[in-house]
């Protein structure tokens with residue numbers, strides 16, 4: 001039985017990856033320190049004989065007993081509010097954490113896949129974004145702690161590949177959504193859905209003309225799974241190219257949820273990228289992968305998930321407005 005270590009296992013993507021690898025017949029070791037994750041996301045695996053969990057901060061030395069075939073490094077705060085609240089931890093998990101996991105991969109002769117992001121392109125001047133675009137990042141802006149940690153992560157991963165011969169994979173993930181996102185993580189989908197469910201107005205930042213392209217989690221996990229098993233060591237975009245402005249997206253959510261509330265406009269956070277759309281030609285050619293779930297279907301499943309939360313969860317996690325911290 002192949003053994004895989006998944007960091008960030010109690011988070012949104014990490015927990016879905018744990019499910020997928022268990023389904024594929026792997027022995028899964030999940031690791032997390034719960035800084036932005038939730039035990040609830042992996043509770044259903046607690047009695048599974050092919051799953052074990054280690055509560056550990058990956059910025060400290062990572063020790064795993066026995067063999068290891070694969071490592072998927074997904075630990076990292078992933079929403080703008082989270083990396084504003086915990087900027088140093090964000091930098092550390094992308095840099096020190098990645099260094100520890102690459103060291104572990106080298107020691108175990110394991111293949112490692114690291115979770116990079118469309119944020120390495122910053123506020124892109126090339127559209128759609130291809131893997132050969134170097135990006136446009138403000139190193140000292142509020143998002144810099146995340147963007148630069150991820151850029152460093154890619155560099156150190158390539159260095160371990162070229163210098164130490166470690167088998168490495170780099171996935172550049174574009175905005176992914178689905179069940180188990182945290183209602184108060186500030187990202188646009190949980191924010192809008194939480195607002196609709198609580199009967200609050202939907203907060204669009206800026207004039208809403210900025211774009212995003214949203215990928216349903218099952219499609220993202222499929223792309224990641226195929227990339228891990230491929231023999232390609234360079235970065236690959238995995239995301240859904242279906243692009244929409246944030247104001248049109250708010251209207252879609254109003255229709256989906258049937259809320260009587262309206263859209264209100266707030267300041268645009270500093271360095272909020274104006275457009276984002278993955279060019280997925282490489283993933284198509286290399287992995288035979290493209291997304292299958294359209295936004296209407298994915299959003300319905302996601303809304304059903306948020307609707308199933310208890311009143312306590314819905315109100316405990318009231319969306320806090322952090323825009324004051326990020327606008328001048």
Ligand code: NAD
Nearest residue numbers: 008010011012013033034035036037057058075076078176
């Ligand atoms: P998430 O916040 O739900 O999950 C991240 C998990 O990592 C959490 O469970 C958190 O507790 C854990 N973690 C953070 N620091 C840790 C540390 N030092 N030690 C151990 N565990 C730690 O976020 P997510 O959306 O699931 O994102 C997962 C990964 O995917 C991140 O690396 C993120 O940068 C990347 N990514 C996600 C998206 C997206 O749209 N969801 C887009 C681009 C990249």
Ligand code: UDP
Nearest residue numbers: 080186187188189191203204205210246272
């Ligand atoms: N956004 C918004 N209202 C919110 C939360 C986010 O208009 O309540 C906008 C945000 O400014 C950005 C887009 O939605 O332009 C996506 O934001 P998110 O935090 O989900 O992801 P990212 O900016 O990292 O792509």
